[in-house]
Amino acid sequence: DIQMTQSPSSLSASVGDRVTITCQASQDISNYLNWYQQKPGKAPKLLIYDASNLETGVPSRFSGSESGTDFTFTISSLQPEDVATYYCQQYDNLPLTFGGGTKVEIK
Amino acid sequence: EVQLLESGGGLVQPGGSLRLSCAASGFTFSSYAMSWVRQAPGKGLEWVSAISGSGGSTYHADSVKGRFTISRDNSKNTLYLQMNSLRDEDTAVYYCAKQRVFSYYGSGSYFDYWGQGTLVTVSS
Numbered sequence: 001d002i003q004m005t006q007s008p009s010s011l012s013a014s015v016g017d018r019v020t021i022t023c024q025a026s027q028d029i030s031n032y033l034n035w036y037q038q039k040p041g042k043a044p045k046l047l048i049y050d051a052s053n054l055e056t057g058v059p060s061r062f063s064g065s066e067s068g069t070d071f072t073f074t075i076s077s078l079q080p081e082d083v084a085t086y087y088c089q090q091y092d093n094l095p096l097t098f099g100g101g102t103k104v105e106i107k
Numbered sequence: 108e109v110q111l112l113e114s115g116g117g118l119v120q121p122g123g124s125l126r127l128s129c130a131a132s133g134f135t136f137s138s139y140a141m142s143w144v145r146q147a148p149g150k151g152l153e154w155v156s157a158i159s160g161s162g163g164s165t166y167h168a169d170s171v172k173g174r175f176t177i178s179r180d181n182s183k184n185t186l187y188l189q190m191n192s193l194r195d196e197d198t199a200v201y202y203c204a205k206q207r208v209f210s211y212y213g214s215g216s217y218f219d220y221w222g223q224g225t226l227v228t229v230s231s
């Protein structure tokens with residue numbers, strides 16, 4: 001199985017800060033990497049697909065990029081409504097696997 | 108508007124069975140793969156099972172293989188998960204998720220819509 005190592009596991013930042021989360025795949029997954037947001041008590045929501053494509057309706061402060069097997073998710077200016085846990089997910093190989101999640105809080 | 112509504116969760120004893128359902132609306136159900144993803148209390152997401160749009164191809168994670176069976180009824184726009192021989196570690200919120208393409212694997216097979224989840228608790 002492909003392991004997705006996500007870091008950090010949690011972070012606290014101020015409103016307006018730039019926030020970066022990384023996800024490393026245990027092997028090459030091309031760009032088959034997605035990012036989801038899960039707010040407390042809610043279902044996950046797709047934000048970024050294929051490493052860098054913004055899902056329709058998602059604010060442009062969210063972005064994704066890739067460099068080999070390393071993937072980066074960025075919130076350019078953290079907003080109060082962005083408090084959530086963020087997960088990466090690969091779909092290059094079965095089984096589909098998720099990273100462990102990053103809990104984002106407001107300082 | 109895409110809607111996914113899970114049902115069938117509840118409390119069951121170890122070794123017992125449950126069948127989850129996911130009623131879909133707002134899209135052509137038979138054109139898209141569907142999956143079940145679960146989340147144990149306070150834990151991360153785990154992909155459990157998937158089925159192609161036609162129902163002709165299925166996949167189950169090793170953790171549930173031989174115990175869980177995913178199926179779909181395209182005439183009723185409903186996805187199912189039959190869960191047998193339940194264990195304590197199967198306790199979780201189970202989400203059904205629509206995938207963007209016909210196949211559950213390969214280009215475009217990410218989860219673009221999710222239901223609100225149904226809680227399964229396995230305990231004596």
